[in-house]
Amino acid sequence: MSGLCGWIGYGTTVNENLQLVQRMAGPLTRFDGGEARTLAAVNSGLAVAATGDGAQVYQKEGLLVALWGRAGLSDPRLAQLARTDGMAKTLADSWLERGEKVLESLTGAFSLCILHERENVALLAIDRMGIHPLSFQISGGCLVFGSSADAIILHPQVKSAISPQGIYNYVYFHMVPAPGTIYLEQKRLLPGEYLIYRKGSVETHKYWEMRFLEDEKRPFKELKQDFMDVLRSSVLEAIGKEEVGAFLSGGTDSSTIAGILGEVSGQPARTYSIGFDASGYDEMEYARIAARHFSTRHKEYYVTPDDIVTAIPQIAAIFDQPFGNSSAIPAFYCARMAKEDGLSRMLGGDGGDELFGGNVRYAKQHLFSLYEQVPSMMRKGLVEPLVFGMPGGAALPLVRKARSYIEQASIAMPARTETYNLLERYGHGEVFTPEFLATVNAGYPASLLNEIYHQNNADSLINRMLAFDRKFTLADNDLPKVAKACELAGMDVAFPLISDQITAFSLRLEPQLKLKGTKLRYFFKEALRGFLPEEIIAKQKHGFGLPFGVWLQHHKPLQALASDSLTDLKSRNIVRADFIDTLLGQHLDEHAGYHGTMVWVLMMLEQWYRQHGIHGQ
Incomplete structure (x- = not known):
């Protein structure tokens, strides 16, 4: 890059x-x-x-x-x-x-x-x-x-x-x-x-902001034709004069890029997929479906725990500040395959979810927003006293679900999106040392989320969330993840699904065509029906998730690297030593997949310090 x-x-x-x-x-x-x-x-x-x-x-x-x-x-x-x-x-x-x-x-x-x-x-x-x-x-x-x-x-x-x-x-x-x-x-x-x-x-x-035109109605046939035209021109523009390949996870976005790439280039697309030998994490089946459907020249690589151990210091070094998205590692191995084939640029499918309404949380927040439409007098005077006042209600599954729903739905956006935040769940006082906490504003993340969320004046919840995710999901997270992973592999990268043309098209799309009830990216999928394999249109969203917590339970070199990193992190007086001990012991034993995320985040913090030669805090 x-x-x-x-x-x-x-x-x-x-x-x-x-x-x-x-x-x-x-x-x-x-x-x-x-x-x-x-x-x-x-x-x-x-x-x-x-x-x-x-x-x-x-x-x-x-x-x-x-x-x-x-x-x-x-x-x-x-x-x-x-x-x-x-x-x-x-x-x-x-x-x-x-x-x-x-x-x-x-x-x-x-x-x-x-x-x-x-x-x-x-x-x-x-x-x-x-x-x-x-x-x-x-x-x-x-x-x-x-x-x-x-x-x-x-x-x-x-x-x-x-x-x-x-x-x-x-x-x-x-x-x-x-x-x-x-x-x-x-x-x-x-x-x-x-x-x-x-x-x-x-x-x-x-100099530019996302301004949604939410009331513009156009016939589906016309919309579909325009959409396919901008897809083709965006992919063609992303190719430029380079020898390109495409990430292929088997999801809607990467499959679309692979199919369009083959169509506009006039030759089978070069596609690359990553798999994991871990139950619940491998999506290679869907990547193969897309590769067969579009007759791509397809290559696969199964990332191993040893690969993770090798890549962790390199990933920490390529980022100019700490970065904790573990899927940077499979993205790197994917790009490295393409580099070995002599290609110079990869096409990433990032952005489709954030322009067309594809993230699962959009449907979830829509369901929570329905409770806001219930008149306040009915909520406070009838529903909540009934649900929370029921004797023995905590022992009844339906009542417990109702209570959880009301508790979350009663939190205003965007704070509601952070109800599962790991740091919030642990409690910052349990994670950080008192000396460190005295130097920070623990309320800053919430104020930043609130500021960005309310900058956009869209009328619909879905468009406000899309504008919000343009920054936090794309610019701060997914784009640097892929860009830096490709840079480490010596590859350039382009993101055709967030071209100015496609962005402009999405801004004019009716909100209900992005999220129809709880149907995610409704227009995108309907417009591509017949082009994409039906199995991919119907599949649940997954992605390049890394089974780090699962492997951490059994792979000795990975355990050693994590333990060594977190032990050194203790000396920086940022994270409490007793929290690290509990995290590596009791928490991992209880739920490796869940608590492994915090192990990863803290490990990558220490690795960033090491790779950049920074001593002390």
Whole structure:
């Protein structure tokens, strides 16, 4: 994947600045071998690295521009100029004419930086879905930025103190959600956001938001035709000039990508699947159904516990902050198969659920929302006294279910989505040391969830949840998971299901076509009926889940790695030693699958510290 990095507001000589930005670019190319292109001036430096044609630079009279990714321009005049003069020069000229309005016509997956040294002004921006991340830090009036924190902390002006709040947020979310980072003074741009730096201060603004058109009604036949057209054009655009393959889990999204890829390329798609020899975790059967249906050139690999032990330090090293989504490991082994076949880009199916209503929690929250429609007087005066006041009710299964339903339905969104949060279940006082808790705001995750949820003005519950998941599920979790796993394998990745075209289509789709009662992604499945195998349309959602807790019970090297990591974590005085002992002993014995998740999260925290050479908290 590579990326970009640089700064403005600090300098020695142009030659020394060039050497510094070259050092900063080192972490961007260490895994995928992308070539870094560097620029420097008196008070600034800029580098961008990518495989293929994903990096563009331009420099003229104190103006430095770098673009990372596959960007386009919706304005026909600008698009023509980009074809003749190059994208970076076109953006530079447009910036001088229109300032930040240059972003209005920019499309695709990208990170952009424009440094105007004479004015001491900078523009940073990332794409609408947050595919290409960008972090930044102000230090001594100097703006330092990069796609990876590992590049930023190499700048001499930057202090790399760890943020206790970042650690707390990681254990809560299993990743560090933007705009925060693991470093005390660093921030991260949100999807569709840009930053303006002027003489030592910064402002961030949105240049694009998800705006749903919920009342637009169109005939199904017309919708289906438009949908298939944007699917084909999005996959074709994602292919570019690369030799591509596709992840194939056997789910709706990956199967759709595999089928469309074969159709638009005119040859059997190259598809790759991961399996696990563990009951309840293996989905290879469905991947094989899709591979046969679309006649793909299919390869499989069964990940073993030994593979997990080998990959854990590598995964911890590739991420620039702690990351606890264990399915990064199967994604890595999948991408590695494609790399061994000589391919240069993978197509991921991520985003279909978050645009078309495919996550199981959407149906669950819809059911809870029905209770809100019951008149308050009836709820408080009749239903709840009856259910909770029934003598011996706790012993009756139906009454227990009713009580649980009412208790959860009575919690306002978005807090209701966190009723099963692991940290909340344990209790933060049971997990963290008192000394650590004294340095953090334990209420921050809830306030961040609430802030993001209420930013969108959609009328329907489903669309509010989709906008919410654009950030927390996609930009903060699934996209970096796949992107970093591919980078570790030396592969590029594209996500055709969240192209600007498909996103625009989903924003105009009626809410009930995304979630019809409790029927998930209703339109998506109906539109693809006859194209996808019926078994895949009807299957329950699963994914690349890792049977870590199950294997941890029996695999000695995995047990040793987990125990060793958590033992070392004790010395950092973040997590209570007695909690770690109970987690590795009693909790795992009681329910390995459930408690194994927290073992993984804490193990990856310690592994991140180790791989990044950080001692102490």
